[in-house]
Structure formats: structure tokens, C-alpha cells
Amino acid sequence: MATIKDIANAAGVSLATVSRVINNGPKVGDATRARIKEIMKEMGYRPNANARALVTQRNPSLGVVLAELSDPFFATLAHGIETVARQKDIQVLLSSGSIQAKTEMKAIDTLMEHRCEAMVVHSKALSDEVLVDYAKEIPGFVLINRYIEAIADRCVWLDNYAGGASIAKHLLSLGHKKIAMISSQYQIDDPILRLKGVEDELNAAGITIDKTAIELATPDQEGGETAMQNLLSKGIEFTAVVAYNDAMAAGAMSMLLDHGIQVPSEVSVIGFDDVILARYCRPKLTTLKYPIEMMGIKAAELAISLAAKKQIEDSAIVTHKYTPTIVKRESVAIANK
Incomplete structure (x- = not known):
């Protein structure tokens, strides 16, 4: 017997679209609706209670889509979510999106299939539009680490711009004026906003970062090493390095030490996230604490409450940001020149 997934595959659409057709929902064009119904007829599919459960029945499970499963940052996020699920005796279904639109959509659709x-x-x-559509379709849909105004009450997010500005203020207070940056090569909001926060704060102090002092690479230790190697190869003079995250900071420090450059006496390094790696770097890494476990707890509680049709107080919306x-440790010092 054909399933809703078979219909979606044959029609080349998402499970959400087929679900809307089955339940006479909006947001489906007439031509697409007619084509899906024709495919359902050809494959002998008949809507039944199980199919309608995608949008009408509750299931004691919490779906989670993360970018990567092996990254310590996302492991910490998952731990916060799992803590809430365990307390409420709810099963967690975990999937990876890999920062690819097709993979993220497939992960969400699969969780929908599991009701x-x-x-x-x-x-x-x-895109914002696709995620807003999912939020309309899934009662307890909550976005973590992203803000979309149209579904602001379902977003649990970090002010990355403010984080970048805080880094710049801290380095300026220690006399740093020659600052380099290593950031993620992925053109997503997080690195863009952090970089803008740093640049705007420095510009306000009359300091401009030369574009040659900014290197982009993969957001991991290897990327940090590569970015730092490129900066050193250019012969750029800097007293501090701002890293997109702790992993890149660790890689950058390793490369500096390989070149006989001492941290922080010659060059200060500051990271972002405060994952466990930051505490075990040598020197221990000064970084910005990303309260991701706390945010994971909040997101899980919000998703479960929305799915249970519980009313969320308006005042709770402001706590989503x-x-x-x-976090001051040992990798940042007063500028030496």
C-alpha cells in the first residue's frame, strides 16, 4: 500500500505539501493540488487515520534537527533538549541538517512522518518563507539559534551582533588597535553578525579593520589553523585575533605557537561559544559564553508547550533572546605595542 512518503516522492514535493492536500490545507497551488490527487489515485492511496495523524494526532516525541551531530556545540545543545524530554518522559528523535537546504527539509519532513x-x-x-510555512503546519515548531520576525514567538536566538560588539569593547579596553579576524566561510547570519558587531564597535572608536586582516575558513580547528597561516603569510601586523568560535581559536593558537609566537604576550586570541575545549586549551581560552544548553532547555519547553496547545504568555516572548x-581566562592580555 502506498504511503504519504511514496506520494511525496512521486510528486517531487515535501511531506508537508502532501499533508496539506490530504487535509484540505492552504498554501498549495491548484495545479500542484490536482497533480498530487491524481498521483494518489494512480497509486491507490486513500487518506486514513494514520495519514491524518500527521496533523491531527499528538505523539509523545520531540523532534530535533541539528546542523552537525559530532560538534561539541551541538552536543551541548542536544543535552539541554534531552534534559527536558527526560523530565517529561518524552522520546527524542534526532536528525542532522548539515547546513544544506535539501537535507534540512528532508530531516523536518522525516520527523513529520513520525508524527x-x-x-x-x-x-x-x-529560507524564512519555508520555515514560516513549517511553523504553520507543525503546532510545536520552534527555531533555535535563528530569528524570524513573522514567528518571533517561536524563535530562541542569540544576539550575535551584541556578542561581536562585546569582543571589540574588551579588546579596546586592553589597548588593542591592530586586530585581525578569522571567521566562518559559511555565509549565514552568525558569522556575518559577529563580524559586523566587531567592525561597528571598532569604527566607533576610529579604528578600521583592513579587509586583508580578515580570513574565512571552515569553522573548526583545521580552519583556524589555515586562516592563521594565511594571515601570517601576508605579513600583517596584529596584536589580537578574534575567532568565529572556540574551535577556530584553538587552531589559530596552535599555528601561532608553531611559529614561535606566544599567546597572549605577543598576540591575544579570543573565541566564541565557551565549549569544553575552551577550558582545556593552553593557554585557557578567553571567549564569549553562548548559553546554548540553557537555550536548548528553553526551546524544548516551548515546543512541548505549543504542541500541547498551552497558552504562552506574551511576556515570555522577550526571554527568547x-x-x-x-569569560575571561588566559589567552587575552594588554596590548604589547
Whole structure:
């Protein structure tokens, strides 16, 4: 017997679109609706209670879509979500989006197929419009680490711009004026906003970062090493390096030490996230704390409440935005020149 997934594959559309047709929902063009119905007829598909459960029945499970499963940052996020699910005796179904639109959509659709009405989604590749449509379709759909105004009450997000500005203020307070940056090569909001926060704060102090002092690479240790190698190869003079995240900061420090450059006496390095790696770098990494576990807890609680049709107080909306704070350790010192 054909399933809703078979219909979606044959029609080349998402499970959400087929579900809308089955339940006479909006947001489906007449031509697409007619084509899907024709395919359903050809494949002998008949809507039944199981199919309609995608949008009408509750299931005691919480769907989670993360960018990567092996990254310590996302492991911490998953731990916060799992803590809430365990307390409420709810099963967690986990999937990876890999920062690719097709993969993120497939992950969400698969969770819909498993009838998850509560869902915490980390999506960087899908458009705002697609995510808003999912939020309309899934009662407990919550976005983590992203803000979309149209569904602001379902977004649990970090003020990355403020984080970048905080980094710049801290370095300026220590006399740093020659600052380099290593950031993620992915053109998503997080690195763009962090970089803008740093640049705007420095510009306000009369300091401009030369574009040659900004290197983009993969947001991991290897990327940090590569970015730092490129900066050193250019012969650029700098007293501090701002890294997109702790992994890149660790890679950058390793490359500096390989070249006989001491951290922080010669060059200061500051990261972002405060994952466990930051505490075990040598020197220990000064960084911005990203309260991702706390945000994961909030997102899970919100998703479960929305799925249960519980009313969320308007005052709770303002608590969905979080601000990173500086954790001072050993990798940043007063500028030496």
C-alpha cells in the first residue's frame, strides 16, 4: 500500500505539501493540488487515520534537527533538549541538517512522518518563507539559534551582533588597535553578525579593520589553523585575533605557537561559544559564553508547550533572546605595542 512518503516522492514535493492536500490545507497551488490527487489515485492511496495523524494526532516525541551531530556545540545543545524530554518522559528523535537546504527539509519532513508535533529545529539553509510555512503546519515548531520576525514567538536566538560588539569593547579596553579576524566561510547570519558587531564597535572608536586582516575558513580547528597561516603569510601586523568560535581559536593558537609566537604576550586570541575545549586549551581560552544548553532547555519547553496547545504568555516572548557574555581566562592580555 502506498504511503504519504511514496506520494511525496512521486510528486517531487515535501511531506508537508502532501499533508496539506490530504487535509484540505492552504498554501498549495491548484495545479500542484490536482497533480498530487491524481498521483494518489494512480497509486491507490486513500487518506486514513494514520495519514491524518500527521496533523491531527499528538505523539509523545520531540523532534530535533541539528546542523552537525559530532560538534561539541551541538552536543551541548542536544543535552539541554534531552534534559527536558527526560523530565517529561518524552522520546527524542534526532536528525542532522548539515547546513544544506535539501537535507534540512528532508530531516523536518522525516520527523513529520513520525508524527512529531513538538520540534526544535536548527536551520541555517532554508529560507524564512519555508520555515514560516513549517511553523504553520507543525503546532510545536520552534527555531533555535535563528530569528524570524513573522514567528518571533517561536524563535530562541542569540544576539550575535551584541556578542561581536562585546569582543571589540574588551579588546579596546586592553589597548588593542591592530586586530585581525578569522571567521566562518559559511555565509549565514552568525558569522556575518559577529563580524559586523566587531567592525561597528571598532569604527566607533576610529579604528578600521583592513579587509586583508580578515580570513574565512571552515569553522573548526583545521580552519583556524589555515586562516592563521594565511594571515601570517601576508605579513600583517596584529596584536589580537578574534575567532568565529572556540574551535577556530584553538587552531589559530596552535599555528601561532608553531611559529614561535606566544599567546597572549605577543598576540591575544579570543573565541566564541565557551565549549569544553575552551577550558582545556593552553593557554585557557578567553571567549564569549553562548548559553546554548540553557537555550536548548528553553526551546524544548516551548515546543512541548505549543504542541500541547498551552497558552504562552506574551511576556515570555522577550526571554527568547539571549546575550553572550565574556569569560575571561588566559589567552587575552594588554596590548604589547
